[in-house]
Amino acid sequence: MSGRRFVVVGASLAGLRAVEAARKSGFDGPITLIGAEPHLPYDRPPLSKAFLDGADLPAFRGEEVLRDELGAELVLGTAATALDTTAGTVHAGEREFGYDALVIATGARARTLQGTDGLRGVHTLRTRDDAQAVRRALDAGARTVVVGAGFIGSEVASAARKRGRDVTIVEALPTPLVRAVGQTMGAACAALHTRAGTDLRCGVGVEAVEGAGTVERVRLTDGTVLAADLVVAGIGAVPATGWLAGSGLTLDDGVVCDETLFTGAPGVYAAGDVARWHNPMFGRHMRLEHWTSAAEQGAVAARNALDPAVAKPYSTVPYFWSDWYGSRIQFVGVPATDEVRVVDGGPGGDHFVALYREGDRLAGALTLNGQTQIMKYRGLIARGAAWTQGLEFAGRRRSAAMERV
Amino acid sequence: MKIIVDWNRCTGLGICESLAPGVFEVDDAGDLVLLSETVSDGDLEGVRQAVEGCPTEALRLEP
Known part of the structure; x- marks a missing residue:
């Protein structure tokens, strides 16, 4: 198999597992791992959980393991900007990377609150840098407003309460988590907030996030004004497919794949939060933002990309967890x-x-x-x-x- | 083969139980219980997947 070039775009869980699976399967050609963040691959679930409570967050693997044991060229802090499926090249930074097999694992990016660009104290929680900023603000005793009562927002509220801080969650829908767990159980989960002393306000939107350079208050659509030093937006994520515009891949809320995670372009597979694939277990396309599927898809996509003749479907019962209070x-x-x-x-x-x-x-x-x-x-x-x-x-x-x- | 659990890392997420239910079980308190420390040939593939699938990298297999 030597001589062929394997490129993985996206250096988080799915990307790392793709590299590891390639080597485990016996692939001995060159591997390049391209990541937009400057950090070595790290684990994201702890960012809104133990990390906010003060725990360390080591990288999944040390640099020497990735470079020497796995023999991967690391191209970090460099976002991919284009894919040419005819030439078989990925553009990232100033460079062009030719591939024979490619796994797209660029994940998703957090939605941001409109009109808050450049306002200090307003954060999403997707990356290590985000989490560090949120943790510092909590350490400093910030009055915290969380926008969105989804899982990430709820975990942030939980971390704030654990430190004894007052925290308000603003949720636009009348009941949180309806899409994730349905109406009745969304309400049942939301009750945890109230019991823990979090001020949960549903059915009200954010009119404006205001402050002179740094956030000072959140103005709600019902006229309420909440004083705030920290605003965390947990309003969902969108698949990071902007760089694939014009690539010819089918993009529809993610990179659309078949059951083997194949995108339809020769040698190109997708994995993790960015992939919308056909899950044979439920006979439908789905895009998951879950740890387990990202890890497993990374490995399956790599094996399939390197040996498409025997590509195997990825079938799963989705699983996620969240820790509140x-x-x-x-x-x-x-x-x-x-x-x-x-x-x-x-x-x-x-x-x-x-x-x-x-x-x-x-x-x-x-x-x-x-x-x-x-x-x-x-x-x-x-x-x-x-x-x-x-x-x-x-x-x-x-x-x-x-x-x- | 023998299963080694790093109890400081395990948080009882249970992925191991879904991959090898004859070997792993999370109890009522949310703690992992090893139903068997040694792995039979029949369970080996499931346990290998569990080692790989553990989000906290709390599992190892040793000869």
């Missing part, structure tokens, strides 16, 4: 809307399990502090379990718990 929220599958049933605990309590039905199939499960149950549902969903099987399993769990009491 010492509680763990976990979700597996898809948040189907045909029916959502709470099968254990209650939406107002410290523990619950909710199941999601699509047709007659068990499609998803959400738990709050249900760590011992969540993966059993992931297994059921992966095996294509019927809704009734999900309910039966839940019934057996409840009976077993009753016997233990």
